[in-house]
Amino acid sequence: MKKSVHVVGAIIENEKNEIFCALRSPNMILANYWEFPGGKIEAGETPQQALKREIQEEFSCEIEVGKKVEDTTYEYEKVIVRLETYMAKIVQGVPSISEHADAKWVIRQSLSQLDFAPADLPAVEKLVQK
Structure with missing residues (x-):
């Protein structure tokens, strides 16, 4: 039986209506996919x-x-992931990456151009349609 994990993702938006996206590093599971952190x-x-x-x-x-x-809920090859995403905003500090390969602020309309992890896609579609 596959392992199930329950995870959360933050859709962090700034005052320019850009959303913070993080690129998973090569040594992470689901390497090189973009995600909501x-x-x-x-x-x-x-x-x-x-x-x-x-x-x-x-x-x-x-x-x-x-x-x-x-x-x-998305079934990957080895694991079943339930991802809940929430809107968020930064109240203190500036995001700096420690575990991810890259991160950037992206306007909503351009989100679909990034290669997001499959579990993130329904949220991406909702954001792009807004």
């Missing part, structure tokens, strides 16, 4: 708490989590 929900955490902690750990900045955008 986030990670696994630990025991006892709400999705919002998990997002705040992950963004603090991986990008050294603080976010405020807004409304839920999408809740997607």
